[in-house]
Amino acid sequence: MKSSFQSPGMPVTPPCHVGALVVSIVSHGHGAMVQKLIWTLARLNSGVIARVVLTLNLPEAEPARPAEGWPFALQVIINAQPAGFGTNHNRALAGAREPFVCVLNPDVELAGGDPFVALVRSASMPGTGCAYPGQLDAQGRFQDSERELPTPWVLLRRHVTGRRETKADWVNAACLVLPQPVWQTLGGFDEAYFMYCEDVDLCLRLRLVGLDLVRAPVQVVHAGQRASQRRWEHLRWHVQSLLHLWRSSVYRQACQLLRAQANGAGTIGRS
Template sequence: MRCNSQPLGFGANHNRALAEATESFVCVLNPDVSLLDDGLDPFAALLATASVAGVGCAYPNQLDEHGRLQDSEREVPSPLRLLQRRLLGRKETKAEWVNAACMVLPGAVWHALGGFDERYFMYCEDVDICLRLRLGRLSLVRAEAQVVHAGQRASGRSARHLIWHVRSLFRLWRSPVYRQSLQLLTSASASTGTIGTP
């Protein structure tokens, strides 16, 4: 168990916890994720999916407390896409990144990436790591697994979280990772998944 001397962000916390991991796979997991009471082990499916050559990250379907599918798969956020989503109710169709509430990565991939970029205190660290995986020609693959994620979307209710979110978005949009990824994802060779159902 690790205890930080001061509060750290989501990415930094995981980086500290997994810094010395020697296992073949690592799991990024939110404290508000729980297993379904169906007797099935989602991590067996996640590990099997993450074991496939070329997979950089395996993730489950995320359900809310009422069993509804959450929108954990997203298109890369741009100012235009965010406006279309918020103001026009535009639905996203491409799984270009996934939230980091629950994901399994090969240990070698995690260490090669250096974990999360700690310049993102909260928000967008999952966008960034997914884009870096894609730039490394690795895939994000949805496993045949389900978990419950009691996500609260704090940026919609807390001014402090909203500020963190906006700062992270601007950091993302100014980053070379973002610019390079847009080129990759719009090229003919880019393979992006489609948002699916459980």
């Protein structure tokens, strides 16, 4: 995968709403969740979504087609072998022509209405690397989807004291909208991360080329529980990804940048 931190800027995508967005969803046997989510996307029918790419990473049935048909182009990719989170989204969004790309988790619920017009509008603002919604849990409480750089000290402090972060150095990838030229220039996710920390790395690379992470004035429900807290295999992947992150040049450069910007634009709450 390609990544470059020498360019002083990124291509600016002009504001565009109708047919502006391609959405990538990866299912790991999420059947019922995927069916509900894609039907919800179809019912929104705002014209913002031009295409949905659904990757079935494990064997499962394709979603049933609504009687009126899909209001967007639906592409289904069936993997012969399971691939990592970043690899699946990179494949789905390779060669995208739409002005904006969206990474969307199958366990996201859009009960509050269509967030994509606001997300595309926020992502089209000059200097924006990605736009994201506020995330609520099933009880309507704000989730900690915006995080500080995961240094060993920050992770220890969080585990021991339960203290929540006060800076948005990175955001999780449950729902991200990026200008397509930005996504292509960065090369998407770093596929060296099989699972976990690929969203940290992506956000840090955006910050390193001078682009902002912008919370759009919309909310979604993300009720998913971290699998790394339930399964040893996922915990192993999480630890491996953290070790890879801490050894990376991206992390070292980001530490220097974020220290210099400690009181700058990384404060949680910027919209």
